[in-house]
Amino acid sequence: MSQERPLLVTEPATADRPFRTEHLAADLVIVGGGLAGSCAAVTAARAGIRVVLVQDRPVLGGNASSEVRLWALGATAHMFNNNRWSREGGVLDELLVENTFRNREGNAVLFDSVLLEKVVSEPNITLLLNTAAIAVEKDGGDIRSVTAFCSQNSTRYELTAPLFCDASGDGVLGYLAGAAYRMGAESKDEFGELFAPEESYGGLLGQSIYFYSKDVGQPVTFTPPAYALTDITKIPRWRSFDTKVQGCRLWWIEYGGRLDTVHDTEAIKWELWKVVYGVWNHLKNSGQFPEAETLTLEWVGLIPGKRESRRFEGLYLLRQQDLVEQRPHDDAVASGGWSIDLHPADGVFSEHAGSSHLHTRGVYQVPYRCLVSRDVGNLFLAGRIISVSHVAFASTRVMATCAQLGQAVGMAAALCTRSALAPADVVKPDRMRELQRELLRAGQHIPGHRLDDPDDLVRSATLSASSSFVLSELPADGPAVPLDAPRAQLLPVPAGRCPRIALTVDVAAPTTLRAELRTGNRPDDYTPDVVLGAQEFALEPGPAQRIELDLDVTIDEPRYVFVALMANDDVAVRTTLTRVTGLVSVRHPGTQEADPAVGRPRVEFWTPERRPGGHNLAVTVDPPLRAWDVENLRNGRARPAAQPNAWAAARGDAAPAATLRWASPRVIERIELSFDTDFDHALETVLWPHPEHAMPFCVRDYRVRAGGTVVAERSGNHQTRDTLVFDPPLETDELTVEVVASHGDVPAAVFEVRCYGGRA
Structure with a gap:
């Protein structure tokens, strides 16, 4: 708390005065608070280290903040792709889930508060808002200190630490430290990237400013400022503007890709203001939008949201082939899944479409080496400035992916601090396994990796449950949905002969319906272009007709299969109101056709619908599926992949519980649990409303018993991960987790229970 100011302060004239200077020392200094x-x-x-976080804006969040108001997205990508259960985990997951709980309408100001609260709740963080890094002092090849200045309190900060992270977006810290960087697009020849743009398309993504309008219920006039665009037809897509679209749905109001997106930012801002006020003048005063009479311009962004500027060179440079081929990396620490999404440099004034997409089959790994500067020995890279080509950047740049990269850096910095390592040392196999283990334990999603934690006491326990969900039938008590496009139900089947699967259809006219059993090219691939078998059914008109797939198909290893019904205008398929962790239905809205000239693969899109829709298809399965066993609690996977990876109780279990027993008593200091907040559901942070405050699959109330005695109770949980700390520690040979209630009418489900402590 600052000291109270005296009633009067006087000071005689001097030749000059320096700003007040504060010296702060930490284990890690981070520049950039997006x-x-x-x-x-x-x-x-x-993870236990002292952090100074330097942010040059009055709030945190960068493009996700109320200053810009872009929704944070990553691999889920509005649920328009095949990246099942791919939403990012860790701290970002906490933020997205909390924001949905408090702010499902998507108010950007409220998201500011969620993020600020998360940061200031950590006692190891010193937060410096409105503070810009302006100078670096080096000691050989390392950064020794950073000088920063806060315009609001006229204070100069000297920040020292053994480790630094540049998460500033423009790479301010790396630039001042002399690190090698790139800006613009590589040619096709440099890395063999066929999607690399031609010069006519441009080599930089531009910047955007958005606006919000509000209906005040009475006529409002608008006089545009003198700098507003007067000829709306200078925007080739000017006919796309209407009064119903605002905010970041107008992401294509973009400019600056032909300029220096660092040093020309102020000029870019003025051009974007010119466009925004010109668009609003068109909507209000052209006479084409009578509904605009009672609308007022409520908000216009004061700073542009930046997409691209500098990219710094690390120990590895990620490129198109890594993404499209989904190449594995031994040092994978994060995932990406947004399409490779290039924008024309001329932005809103371009004759091109606002974006050009190349979708991969699924998610890809991001290696740790991309997060370590190759020039500055103690500098981490995070966010959009990491070591990637322009083409790969077009995917890794999105904010939820950037957040995962930051989480990887934060954990790596803690490892370096504990073990006196340089960032590059963590690449060594034993250190990398340690980093990956700590990230997975903290909720990070690393495709293809599972948590193998030798400290987890659950590994040596015997597990049992009150019941386990067995899928023999999903009743046909939901709405019938037309087969206006192919639809499919994902089912987790074991290795061996595929079970018989029956569905229920309503038929309007005599027809032949084709059903197919499909899967991907590997167990965690959700692009179902491998047809395992097919049947055709000659159908006569009538409701509630049963069709049964009985195919002589052998499944090579446990995986999801797609039970697909092809499009048929005369048929509707019955759905169920039952929702279960690890079950989802999808629809086939279209296909990305292959284009070898740019390295674009053929990808059939099979995508889920958002709740309250998106019902599972009503099915019966013989023999039943038993993929929700209690042993899943310790399989090291905290989300569905090739299987549900959760323990789920039977539908009618009135007291669902999982019990852990040890041969001798254990000392338990900490219990970590993971619940199902539906990693398949995109949680856009602003503008896009969500159907629930809490995910229906998530455990709301639970208790823990040790030897029959209640030692912990939780009510009102809505988060993915919950941690129980016991001081003094428990000493017991038996723990039971009892699920009292979930947020939805679903079978109780838990992904993980982990216990830490020791032997009594």
């Missing part, structure tokens, strides 16, 4: 920097800070602080 989602990448904020998640890095929280992750590092929780």
